[in-house]
Amino acid sequence: MATTQSLSAVTAALAQAYPDRIRRQINRASVLLSILPITVGSGKNVAWDVESSGAIGENFSDGADVANYGSDDLAAAVLSWGLYRGNFTVTNLAAAAAGSSQSPSDAKDLMSRNMVNSMSRVASVINAACYSGTGTGTTMAGFAIAIDSAGTYATIDRSSSTWWQSYEIDAGAALVSFDAIRTDLAAIYTNSGFRPDVGLCAPATLNKLKGLFDPNRTYGKDVSTARGVTTLANNSDVVMIDGCAFIEDKDATASSIFYLNSNEIEVQVLPQAMNFANPLGAADDGFNKLMLAFHAYELGRTGSARKASVEAQLQLKVNRCNAFGKRTNIG
Numbered sequence: 001m002a003t004t005q006s007l008s009a010v011t012a013a014l015a016q017a018y019p020d021r022i023r024r025q026i027n028r029a030s031v032l033l034s035i036l037p038i039t040v041g042s043g044k045n046v047a048w049d050v051e052s053s054g055a056i057g058e059n060f061s062d063g064a065d066v067a068n069y070g071s072d073d074l075a076a077a078v079l080s081w082g083l084y085r086g087n088f089t090v091t092n093l094a095a096a097a098a099g100s101s102q103s104p105s106d107a108k109d110l111m112s113r114n115m116v117n118s119m120s121r122v123a124s125v126i127n128a129a130c131y132s133g134t135g136t137g138t139t140m141a142g143f144a145i146a147i148d149s150a151g152t153y154a155t156i157d158r159s160s161s162t163w164w165q166s167y168e169i170d171a172g173a174a175l176v177s178f179d180a181i182r183t184d185l186a187a188i189y190t191n192s193g194f195r196p197d198v199g200l201c202a203p204a205t206l207n208k209l210k211g212l213f214d215p216n217r218t219y220g221k222d223v224s225t226a227r228g229v230t231t232l233a234n235n236s237d238v239v240m241i242d243g244c245a246f247i248e249d250k251d252a253t254a255s256s257i258f259y260l261n262s263n264e265i266e267v268q269v270l271p272q273a274m275n276f277a278n279p280l281g282a283a284d285d286g287f288n289k290l291m292l293a294f295h296a297y298e299l300g301r302t303g304s305a306r307k308a309s310v311e312a313q314l315q316l317k318v319n320r321c322n323a324f325g326k327r328t329n330i331g
Contacts, residue, residue, distance in 0.1 A: 015102070017102070017103055018103040018104040019103070019104060020103060020104050020105040020106060021104065021106055022104055022106040022107060027250060028120045028121060028123065028124040029124075029236070029249075029250060030123045030124055030126070030127035030251075030288075030290055031127070031200075031232065031236050031247060031248070031249040031250070031251075032127050032130050032131075032200060032249050032251070032252075033123060033126065033127050033130070033267065033290045033292070034230055034232070034288035034290060035198065035223055035225050035227060035230050035247070035262070036130075036225070036227060036262070036265060036266060036267050037225070037226050037227045037262065037265070037266045037267070038227070038266065038267045038268075038269060038290075038291050038292070039266045039267070039268050039269070040268070040269060040270075040271060040293070041268035041269060041270050041314075041315070042270070045078055045079060045080055045081065046078070046079040046080070046081065046268050046315045046317055047076060047077065047078045047079070048076075048077050048317070048319060049074055049075070049076060049077070050074070050075050050076075050077050050156070050164070050319075050320075051072045051073065051074055051075075052072065052073045052075065052161065052163040052164075053072055053073075053163065054070050054071055054072045054073040055070050055071055055072045056068050056069060056070035075156060075161065076155070077153075077154035077155065077156055078154055078155045079135065079141050079154050079315050079317065080135075080137075080138065080315070081138065081270055081313050081314065081315055082126075082129070082133070082138055082139055082140040082141075082313070082314055082315045082316075083138040083311070083312075083313055084122050084125060084126050084129075084311070084312050084314075085122060085309050085310060085311040085312070086118030086119065086121050086122040086309065086310050087118070087299075087307070087308070087309045087310075088114040088115075088117075088118055088307075088308060088309075089305050089306065089307040089308070090110045090111055090114060090305060090306050091304060091305040092304040092305060092306075093304070094110060095110050095111065095306070098110045111306060111308065114308070115296055115308065115310055116283075116284065118309075118310045119283035119284070119292075119294050119310050120283055120284060122283070122294070122310065122312060123283040123290050123292060124251075126140065126292070126312065126314070127249070127251050128251040129142050129316075130142050130143065130251075130267075130316050131143050131144065131200075131249075131251055131252055131253050131258075132144050132253065133145075133316070135153075140314075140315060140316050141153065141154070141315065141316060142316060143253070143258050143326070144253075146166075146316065146318040146321070146324075147166045147168075147258055147259075147318065147321070147324045147325065147326050148165075148166055148168060148326075149165045149166055149167070149168040150165070153318070153321065154318075158321075163322060164321050164322070165321065165322060166321045166322060166324045166325050166326065167184065167187050167188045167191055167259070167322075167324070167325030167326070168325060168326055168328070169184065169187075169325075169326075169327050169328070170328050170329050171327055171328065171329045171330045171331065172329060172331075173329055173330075173331040174330070174331050175208070175330070175331045176205070176208050176209060176212075176257070176327070176330050176331075177212065178212055178241065180327070181199075181209075181241055181242070181244075181257075181327075182242060184257075184259060184325055184327055185242055185244060185259070187325065188259055188322075188323065188324070188325045191322040191323070192261070192320060192322040192323035193323075194261050194263075194264070194320075194323045195242075195243065195244070196244050196259035196260055196261055196323070196324070196325065197224075197225065197243065197244055197245065197260070197261060197262050197263075198223070198225060198244065198245050198246075198247065198259075198260040198261075198262055199241075199244050199245065199246040199247070199257050199258065199259050199260070200246075200247055200249050200252050200257070200258045200260065201246060201247075201248060201249070201252050201256065201257045201258070202248065202249070202250075202252040202253065202254050202255070202256070203248045203250065204254065204255075205248075205252070205254070205255060205256065205257060205330055206237060206239060206246060206247075206248040208330065209239050209241070209246055210237075210239060213239075219237040219238060219239055220237070220238040220239075220240065221233060221234075221236075221237070221238060222238065223238050223245045223247060224245070225245075225262035226262040226263045227262065230288065232247070232288075236248050236249065244259070253328075255328065255329055255330045255331075256326060256327065256328045256329075256330065257326065257327045257330065258324070258325075258326050259324060259325040259326065259327075260324060261320070261323040261324060264318065264319045264320040264323045264324070265316070265317065265318050265319065265324070266316075266317050266319070267292070267314055267315075267316055267317070268314060268315055268316075268317050269291075269292055269293035269312065269313070269314040270293065270313040270314060271293050271295075272293075272295040272311075272313075292312045292314060293312060293313075293314070294310050294311065294312050295310070295311055295312075296308060296309070296310045296311075297309060297311075
């Protein structure tokens with residue numbers, strides 16, 4: 001008697017095929033890192049000189065002797081390096097099985113894939129630290145302390161060095177408005193002589209800004225900063241208000257707007273010596289290349305597995321605090 005050979009009868013004998021590309025289900029977009037200038041540092045820390053007003057400018061009577069003298073005052077701003085890394089291990093058996101499998105090709109080299117994934121994960125952690133980092137120990141000194149009207153940043157105490165203060169306003173749960181934003185921009189201009197060109201906020205806060213416009217309006221994807229023009233593609237919208245580009249970032253502090261001057265901020269990275277590690281340079285967050293000077297090195301074996309770490313040594317550097325500001329507690 002003839003029988004029908006169904007799929008269920010033969011499925012165990014058939015090979016399973018996968019597409020070559022593995023589809024990531026992770027949001028590691030690092031919007032802030034994709035738009036900030038990235039520079040190369042050196043030495044034991046991140047340090048720069050700053051200058052505050054002290055020079056004399058006066059009216060005088062014809063023939064009067066000079067009695068008043070003054071010079072602008074110099075001070076040193078110093079930050080420690082921030083240290084961030086991602087670690088992984090791959091067994092010999094896993095590497096051999098993946099390397100000899102027909103598909104997916106994305107998984108054939110597990111060491112390389114883990115390296116790329118670890119860099120994107122660490123980049124996402126660094127992006128978040130740029131907002132909330134406390135600057136203690138080996139952590140980033142993020143906006144939480146770099147953009148503030150009080151406290152100490154880069155060893156300079158704002159209580160005595162008021163020129164190091166950033167503009168800060170607590171909205172008291174009030175809704176954001178065009179007038180409020182224009183007030184913020186004007187105050188920062190008055191403090192520093194520069195108007196911010198970038199405003200960073202959480203997606204929910206950007207939606208409130210969008211609500212100020214015609215509901216049929218569309219929004220841009222390109223942002224121009226001191227780094228150049230960055231296309232944020234489909235991972236962020238850009239809302240322009242009075243020449244300032246407001247951008248959403250998943251890591252931005254809720255109910256807050258951070259006003260930046262992209263000419264006075266940078267991420268400074270510390271490259272490693274060639275004989276210490278393998279310099280990798282760029283991480284890929286799935287949207288943009290992030291030149292964070294990662295380096296990789298293998299750890300000692302303790303069995304039939306390879307262990308490795310990818311590491312970045314860097315710091316966020318706000319060069320001129322009075323050119324920055326923040327609006328918090330937005331309703």
